[in-house]
Amino acid sequence: MIMKKSKKCFNLNIDDKETLNTFGSSRGELFMIDLDDVFKNSGSILYNLPVSDLIEEAIRNNEGKLLENGALDVFTGKYTGRIPKDKYIVNEESIHNDIWWENNNSMEKENFIRVLNRVIDYLKKSRKLYVFKGFVGADPRYRYQVTVINEYAYQNAFVHQLFINPKNEEELKKESDFTVICVPNFLADPIYDGTNSEAFIIISFEEKLILIGGTRYSGEIKKSVFTMMNYLMLKRNVLPMHCAANIGSNNDTALFFGLSGTGKTTLSTDPERFLIGDDEHGWSSHGIFNFEGGCYAKCINLSPYNEPEIWNAIRFGTILENVIYDVNNMPVYTSSKITENTRASYPLEYIPRKASNGIGGNPKIIFFLAADAFGVLPPISKLTNEQAVDYFLLGYTSKIPGTEKGICEPQATFSSCFGAPFLPSYPMRYAELLKKKIAENDSVVYLINTGWIGGHYGIGKRIDLKYTREIIKNVLNGELEKAKFKKDTVFDLMIPEKCNNIPDELLDPIKTWEDKNDYFQTANNLLSAFKARLDYIKNGIHQ
Incomplete structure (x- = not known):
């Protein structure tokens, strides 16, 4: 019955x-x-x-507990x-x-x-x-x-x-x-x-x-x-991806790969584009599609100014995890008293501009996001197909003091394919499929540093979100393709000489460092870490 x-x-x-x-x-x-x-x-x-x-x-x-903004706030205990x-x-x-x-x-x-x-x-x-x-x-x-x-x-x-x-x-x-x-x-x-x-x-x-x-x-x-x-x-010959995706009014699809804290959800939730999804997608011969029907956003330091779509999505029906609330039962997003990993889960329909069917075409633009706490990666650089495979295998970002116990200085962290904890199979199998799809669809891959400039964490400062948004906008509207590119002196990356609404000196990281020798030492140390990691992934494990 x-x-x-x-x-x-x-x-x-x-x-x-x-x-x-x-x-x-x-x-x-x-x-x-x-x-x-x-x-x-x-x-x-x-x-x-x-x-x-x-x-x-x-x-x-x-x-x-039901908070004043309508969200249900739960505490997950030990974990x-x-x-x-x-x-x-x-x-x-x-x-x-x-x-x-x-x-x-x-x-x-x-x-x-x-x-x-x-x-x-x-x-x-x-x-x-x-x-x-x-x-x-x-x-x-x-x-x-x-x-x-x-x-x-x-x-x-x-x-x-x-x-x-x-x-x-x-x-x-x-x-x-x-x-x-x-x-x-x-x-x-x-x-x-x-x-x-x-x-x-x-x-x-x-x-x-x-x-x-x-x-x-x-x-x-x-x-x-x-x-x-x-x-x-x-x-099934479909590339599973730990990435966000959105689509423009001209049906142009873009992907955003990045580890936690790099801005994947924030940058893909764009008021001028339609969100396909913020985290997990597949890339088939027909195009890309969302695995999910909702979003699971980090909400530490969430603000209505920087992330209005996410802020407004947190209402009745949203589940908050480990978010402190004040005496008025309002969430305090700035608090990490319980954890830095505070979360909000909500359906895609809570985002004003979303792709109705969770499907997009073959992407022409792909962004790899890295929050470089060493301050040596350019805010934007264009990758060759070979470099795209390498940076995909690296899955680089960095941790800063305070995010985890025992971290007292910036620390490079790697997660192959931007999602190693979720890879049942070997990274090269996913990377080879990515390489094939990039070549078949003439996709262009850009490396975006959402981290520090002018010095490493503690000396430099984090790139202003408004600049990163402008950089993304210039790529998506085709303006950046009009710029001249030059080769970076350490990482062999192609960086633009100009980008609309971005100060020229910010585009080349060495220009933002007072101590040039310190820059080269820091950059070469990071490059050595990149090479060691790639050697391990390509040669050190069974393929």
Whole structure:
């Protein structure tokens, strides 16, 4: 029996065997049998509840607090970000040779089964479960159906906002392509389960199943699904990308690659262009498409002046994570008391100018963003195709003092393909596909420094966001192509001599440094780090 509560809300009768089977997919007997048996003794199962109902549930369950701007603010406890050491891929025969094991923790199948069976026993005793069925992938040709089972209402609201919601019941197949079970209150036993701690994120490609436990940080759901898509897309000759994308009025698509803190979400959310997505996309022979239906923006130091679209998107329906609020129940975005990694999740429809279908053409312009705290990279430089592959493999940015414990001076950090933690396979496989697509589509790649000029962190200053926006604008409207370019003296990069509305001296970093010798020493040290990293990626690991 299925009792309708609203067009998109169902309360599933736990004796409805056929309905329960739709939680699974065509996978081994292990998972199907266990899921059939899960709900016999559990409480109510709330299926595809509207976000408004989920927020009511979350408040009723004391999961979070509704702030004056309408957003639900939750605190995730011990874990306020991803925990790579606790993320595993099950070492299964069919995928073993595809996995970059130096980058991914391995879990034996027996351990996975042990954890799964204990999670299943835990679910049987659950008072209430929240289930979402929807999609990942805006292009129907590359779309996957996903089921997410949560014990927290706010996390189910999160997946409603982040993934693609079905338009009607007919859009959903009987069986999902893969399933996520997220039980933050279930703690692993490291000795018995073979985990590093009480927390775990386990991906089984054969079972098409993701288990998450011990952590309330919602980003683990999003990023584990992205990891799975990174594997599935590559098998279909589609480049999975950790990037933002937008499209202009002339249907010109642009991509923005960059690690956290480089301005990917901020720069792609452009009032003059339509946002396709802020984080995860695929590039097929037909063009690019968003994996998601929402945004997961960092909101530390968020301001209505610099990021008005994001600021205005934080309202009822938005989930805030770890944001401090004042006595008037207003969020204090400047506070990092809990973490620098404060987050806001909201649907794309909260952005005034968004691409309606989450799809764009083959991109002609690609930006690689790096927040260079050493202050030696140019604010903009044009890359050759070979350089584009190298900087893609580097995935460079830098960390500054205060962002992480123990960092007392600027530190170079690398993440291959701008998303190493989410790469199941080897970086060169993604890089070769990028190189092919750039060549086929005559795409031009620019390296943008959103970091420091005039000296390293502590001496120089961060590039004004208004200048970076002007640089991006000059590239997208074709004005920069009219400029003369010259070669940088250290990195062999082509930098423009002029750019509209940008002081000429800012375009060449050496001109902004008082101590030229210090500049060359700092720049050559960074170049040496680049070369060492590239040597490791190209020659030091199995391809």
